[in-house]
Structures are given as structure tokens and as C-alpha cells.
Amino acid sequence: MINLLFSVILAETTTIMFLLFNSPLRKLIISGIDMAKRGRGPIVVKTVASTILVVLSSSIYSVFKFTRKTDVDDAAPPDLNPTEQVLFAKHLLESSLMGFILFLALMIDRLHYYIRELDLRRKTMEAVTKKDVKFPGPEDIKARERQVDTFKDMIRQMESELETKIKEASSSGATVEALRKQSEGLLLEYDRLLAENQELRNELQIIDRRVSHSAAKKDS
Numbered sequence: 001m002i003n004l005l006f007s008v009i010l011a012e013t014t015t016i017m018f019l020l021f022n023s024p025l026r027k028l029i030i031s032g033i034d035m036a037k038r039g040r041g042p043i044v045v046k047t048v049a050s051t052i053l054v055v056l057s058s059s060i061y062s063v064f065k066f067t068r069k070t071d072v073d074d075a076a077p078p079d080l081n082p083t084e085q086v087l088f089a090k091h092l093l094e095s096s097l098m099g100f101i102l103f104l105a106l107m108i109d110r111l112h113y114y115i116r117e118l119d120l121r122r123k124t125m126e127a128v129t130k131k132d133v134k135f136p137g138p139e140d141i142k143a144r145e146r147q148v149d150t151f152k153d154m155i156r157q158m159e160s161e162l163e164t165k166i167k168e169a170s171s172s173g174a175t176v177e178a179l180r181k182q183s184e185g186l187l188l189e190y191d192r193l194l195a196e197n198q199e200l201r202n203e204l205q206i207i208d209r210r211v212s213h214s215a216a217k218k219d220s
Contacts, residue, residue, distance in 0.1 A: 002090075005097035012104035019111045033112045049105065052098050059095040063088065 018025050036045065066088040 002093060002097065005094065005101065008101050009097060009104065012101065012108060015108055016104065016111065019108065019115065030112060030115060033108070049102065052102060056095055056098040056102070059091045059098065062091040063095060066091070 015029060018029050035041065066084060
């Protein structure tokens with residue numbers, strides 16, 4: 001397994017070297033990574049990375065198990081026999097190699113991403129250069145500044161008009177409120193006058209009845 005890990009590290013290191021320097025194989029490697037990131041490629045890569053991570057965790061656990069092995073009687077430092085020393089060195093080497101493999105894989109992924117971004121920006125700049133895009137000169141900048149000043153004046157004028165309208169609306173609202181209160185007072189006064197009129201009518205009817213009653217007595 002150690003030979004396989006060394007082979008993977010060598011392959012990843014070679015890939016990184018080809019990605020760092022511009023060469024004919026660089027485009028081929030980038031195309032291969034692009035194909036690996038399509039379809040089921042990401043699932044396969046994640047599965048392999050998860051498997052390596054699980055094996056790495058197991059190796060690290062074995063290393064810690066050896067380091068924590070102590071004499072139960074006097075708690076002396078770990079005294080490993082030759083077989084355990086070989087196993088300890090094997091697990092430690094495997095853990096280091098697998099961690100380095102994951103680190104190199106992450107480096108390859110980031111290098112591929114940044115190379116793609118750089119190519120995209122370069123193509124964009126070339127397209128802009130080919131189209132002969134004219135950048136604004138001093139006169140255009142001054143004209144735009146004048147337009148901005150004009151728009152600012154229009155905004156200030158609209159704000160002042162808005163404030164005037166708000167004040168008029170508030171004053172009209174106060175006038176309406178005063179008229180409403182005045183109308184309520186008039187209605188109350190009208191109700192009072194109606195009540196007094198009704199009372200006067202009742203009193204007049206009573207007086208008429210008394211007068212008619214007294215006149216009837218005199219006639220009799």
C-alpha cells in the first residue's frame with residue numbers, strides 16, 4: 001500500500017508541476033480535470049476522498065493507540081516491542097502519505113480553478129480590445145458631470161415641491177378638522193334648539209288646553 005501511496009503522490013506532484021508551467025501537456029491535463037468534474041466524476045472523486053479519509057482516520061487512531069500504550073503498573077513510557085515499532089512506523093508513514101495526498105489533491109483543484117478564471121479574464125480582455133471599446137474622455141466626463149448636476153437640481157426642485165404639497169395637505173387637513181368640529185358644534189346647537197322648540201310647543205299645547213277648558217266652564 002505504501003508503494004501505491006508514493007505512486008499517487010508522484011502523479012499528483014507531476015500534475016502540479018505541469019499546471020504551474022505553460023506546456024503542451026497543460027491544456028491536456030486541464031481538459032482531463034474538466035472531464036473529471038462532469039457527470040459522475042465528482043461522485044467518484046468524493047467517494048475516493050472519503051475512503052482515503054476513513055483509512056487515514058483509522059491509521060491516526062492506531063498511531064495514538066500505540067502512543068498511549070503504557071505500563072499499567074508504574075505508568076512508565078511506552079515500551080514497544082520490535083513488531084509494534086514496525087506497525088507504529090507503518091501507520092505513521094501511511095497517515096502522513098494519505099494526508100499529503102489529500103493536500104495535493106486540494107492544490108490541484110485550486111490550481112485548476114484559478115487557471116480557468118485567468119483564461120476567462122484573458123479572453124474577456126482580448127474581446128474588449130478587439131471591439132475597440134472607447135473609454136470616456138475628459139469632455140465626456142465633464143458632460144456627464146453636468147448631467148449629474150442637472151439631475152441633482154431637478155431632484156432638489158422636486159423635493160421642495162413635495163414639501164410644499166405636504167404643507168398644503170397638512171394645512172388643508174387642519175382646516176377640514178376645524179370645519180368638522182364647527183359642524184359638530186352646530187349640530188349640537190341644532191339639537192338643543194329642537195329640544196327647546198319641542199318643549200315650547202308642549203307648553204303652548206298645555207296652555208291652549210287650559211284656556212279652552214276655562215272657556216268651556218264659563219259658557220256652561
